[in-house]
Amino acid sequence: MSKPTMMGRWLLAAGAMSVVLWFGVPVEGLPEVVSAKARDPWSAEPLPRWNVPVSTPVLVAGAPFWGKQAATQAEAAAGPPPDMRWRLAGVVGPPDARRALVVFADPSKPQQFFKVGDRLPGDFRITRIDERHVCVEVRKRQYTLALERAETAP
Structure with missing residues (x-):
């Protein structure tokens, strides 16, 4: 046998x-400390709790170092913002002069008609009005709003 093979067999x-x-x-004769810890149940002391009164986060949120506090107080005095929700109610007019009918959730706001190029509430620009679809552009993306088809009586 050659020497490297004999060395490999010895290794x-x-x-x-x-x-x-x-x-x-x-293994016999483990130290007593190690074997005793293995049998004890592990437990930790409860974590400390910090009881914060409810008013503290409100005071921090309204602190003047976050920005102008006077502006927020003026906004609060003005009341809630108007309801700007709306829905597409229909499309009217001939194919070359179609208008989109928009109805607002706030009953005090009247319904409005919009044409191609107009801006809907929320800064949506109308790009195309079809018979059952209105295409809008939002931040350079095109979206299609479909009208619900009404059931007709026979």
Whole structure:
């Protein structure tokens, strides 16, 4: 046999013997401290709690270092903002002069008609009005708003 092969066999035998001795020999006489900790249930002390009154976050949110507090007080005195919700109610007119009918959720606002190029509430620009669809542009993206088809009586 050649020398490198004989050396490899000796290394293999030594490795096998060390594995057998490592896992085969039972470990006796663990220190008392290690074995006692393994049997005890683990527990930790409860975490400290910080009781914050409800008014503290409100005071922090309204602190003057976040911005002008006077502006927020003026806005609060003005009341809630108007309801700007709307829905597309219909399309009227001939194909070359179609208008989109918009009805607002706020009953005090009258319904309005919009044509191609007009801006809907919320800064939506109308790009096309079809028989059952209105195409709008929002931040350079095109969206299609479809009208619901009404059921007709026979």
